[in-house]
Amino acid sequence: MKIRMQSMPGNHSELLQAIEAVVGKAGILHGDALVGRSAGIWSGNSLQALALVRPRTTDEVSRVMRICHAAGQAVVPAGGMTGLAGGHDSTAADIVLSSERMNQIESIDTRARTMVVEAGVILQAVQQRAEQDGLMFALDLGARASCTIGGNIATNAGGVRVLRYGMMRDQLLGLEVVLADGSVVSSMFDVLKNNTGYDLRQMFVGSEGTLGIVTRAVLRLYEAPLAIETALLAVPTWDKVMELLRYFDAALPGALTAFEVLWRDFYELNTGPFSTLEPPLETEAPFYILMDVFISDIDQGRTKLESLLTTCLEQGEIVDGALAASESERQRFWQIRENFEPEQKKFDKIYGYDISLSLQAMPAYVELVRQQLTRRFADAELFSYGHIGDGNLHFSIYPGQARDRDAVDEIMYSPLQALNGSISAEHGIGLEKKAYLAYTRSEAEIELMRKTKRMMDPDNILNPGKLFDM
Ligand SMILES: Cc1cc2nc3c(=O)[nH]c(=O)nc-3n(C[C@H](O)[C@H](O)[C@H](O)COP(=O)(O)OP(=O)(O)OC[C@H]3O[C@@H](n4cnc5c(N)ncnc54)[C@H](O)[C@@H]3O)c2cc1C
Structure with a gap:
């Protein structure tokens, strides 16, 4: 099907009708139907979107993507919208493609210790289903009651058990994704070993919805502790x-x-x-x-x-x-x-940071950024904590009345280059950190990422403007 994009803003009825024909009336919300939908659990803002599309199956995702691809329509994948880097942020011109109706745990194999899930299953539901059979899904993080497996995969989520079990990529055996042109790449493998060329699954892990839409996954489970x-x-x-x-x-x-x-x-x-x-x-x-x-x-x-x-x-x-x-x-x-x-009660604004660096370098770095911050903004305050077993340091920063995000970002990120640290340990780059990507990744690496994106999504319709600019 070929849908011609209308150049006049707001006149997208042909596109929306074509999508509705795939997902049904309940599968697409736009106009007044979007009122009351939030832009994220911590954002006080309303969702901005041309439409919120809620497919139920991989086939529906594929057909919606084919339509959007033909129309050159930008698509922002969304899960639980708990991401902390602005990866799921959208504008009024975007189709937001939500996994909220793809929320089935398809099966659990207690002998192989695997679970097959759709992308919109909430992390806590996976944990609880595993527990019913004396098993454990190792990924765990504070947003467990709202974040989805698809979002966890797309951000390569970390959390509180990385020290022992690794990040989301280590919990993943198989993956199914829909590419920008609607083609389905299914690699629902369910054993640990599979040395057959490039590990394509892992390319999507941490890609923040820029390379494909995660639709299903095979998860690895462990024995639960007593x-x-x-x-x-x-x-x-x-x-x-x-x-x-x-x-x-x-x-x-x-x-x-x-x-x-x-x-x-x-x-x-x-x-x-x-x-x-x-x-x-x-x-x-x-x-x-x-x-x-x-x-x-x-x-x-x-x-x-x-x-x-x-x-x-x-x-x-x-x-x-x-x-x-x-x-x-x-x-x-x-x-x-x-x-x-407590921080939300005490302060009217908090900036969050999520960096990594060697344990040895941490105390001096914390003191340096504290000094620079309070020298520049006398009323600023800094609170430090983190998954230190993984070299992952978090900050909650009250920026003071000046609220100069760029200046605070620079104070936090610029020392990391000399310390061989990372501007994002686990939350990803999204929109918030893309200006600083080169502090952690080399020009050659960023160019290879761009080439990959160009090859897989030449029209730049999947989560455009996230991670890096083309
Ligand atoms: C209180 C709190 C604690 C947190 N603690 C941690 C922590 O310890 N460790 C950690 O790593 N993170 C943490 N986070 C961040 C967040 O929960 C994770 O990034 C989580 O993995 C995001 O999942 P989500 O379903 O909410 O994704 P969303 O926020 O909806 O999306 C995040 C990104 O993934 C993309 N995406 C979503 N679904 C799909 C899909 N199906 N296919 C392709 N792309 C998709 C989006 O486009 C976006 O770029 C925390 C957040 C909160 C609010």
Whole structure:
């Protein structure tokens, strides 16, 4: 089918009718029907789109893409819209293609430990389905109740268990995608090994919807632990933070699954007057470690961890510590890390950052950016925390009244070049960081990315303007 693009803005009825013929009336929302649709869970804005298209099957996605391809129509893929880099941002001229009606868990194979899902399945639904059979889906992150598997794949999501299980790309066995011209590439392989040329699946992982639309996936599952122990530790120095990572990883082989660090500023914000949580530890410290240990022998596991923590306290490696006594206490410890309400209550604007660099370089980098920020904007405030076991540092920054995003970005990103760090550890580039991509990737790499994009989407209709400009 050939649909001629109308040059007059707003006159797209032919295109929308053609799409409606594929997805049905309930599958396409435009005009007044879009009122009330949000542009993302943290965005106070309404969704901007020529239409929100909600296919139910891969075949429908393929036919919609064929129509958009013929019309040269820009398409922005969207999942749970929890992304933090502006990857799902859209304009009033875009078709937003949502996976919200492709939300079926198709099957689980408990012996092969695999699950086949559609792209719009919510991460938490995958986790819960695996748990029903004593299995575990290893990806876990704060947005678990809203983000989708398709979005997780498109952003190569990280989260709190990367230290032990890797990122989203490591949880993926098979993948099905629809390309810009509507062709379907299906590689729904369901075993670990497949050395047959280029690993095409992985090219789509982290591509932020610019190379193809994820429609289905085969996920890898693991045996669930018998129990999870969570400890919160107050640590006197950064050197001891680094030593403790090795110490616990070596003493609990394969069992240390999360190693998060909260700087004092972040810990105090999240246990202070703007929070409903009390500080669980009596002693203050510059750093707090929140760690999860997966237990395979309930009695011995907890006893061993208690004994390790006692040794750490006696030797001055930590100045205080608590092992969660119940599941509810475990959840409360994690709330200190994952609850962003206090910063939203205290400040009217927060900029988030997600960088990576070597553990050795972290404390000096944090101090440098703090100094530069407060020298430039006296009323700015900085809160640091992150998945430190993976070299991943997050910042919540109150930029002060000036709200000069470009200046704050420059302060945060420019030191990373000399430190061999990355401007994005896990959230991706989207719109927000594309001006800084060259701080982390070489010209040759960016040019190869552009060539790949040109080859796969010559008309630049899939999520145009994200990651880099053509
Ligand atoms: C409270 C909170 C905590 C978070 N914690 C983490 C964390 O620890 N680690 C982490 O990595 N991220 C984290 N995030 C970011 C976010 O949750 C992840 O990036 C997540 O993977 C996005 O999934 P989504 O379904 O919401 O995707 P969306 O936000 O809808 O989209 C993200 C990108 O993927 C593309 N996309 C979406 N679906 C598809 C599809 N089917 N096919 C092709 N492209 C698609 C979009 O175009 C966009 O570029 C957090 C976010 C919040 C709000």
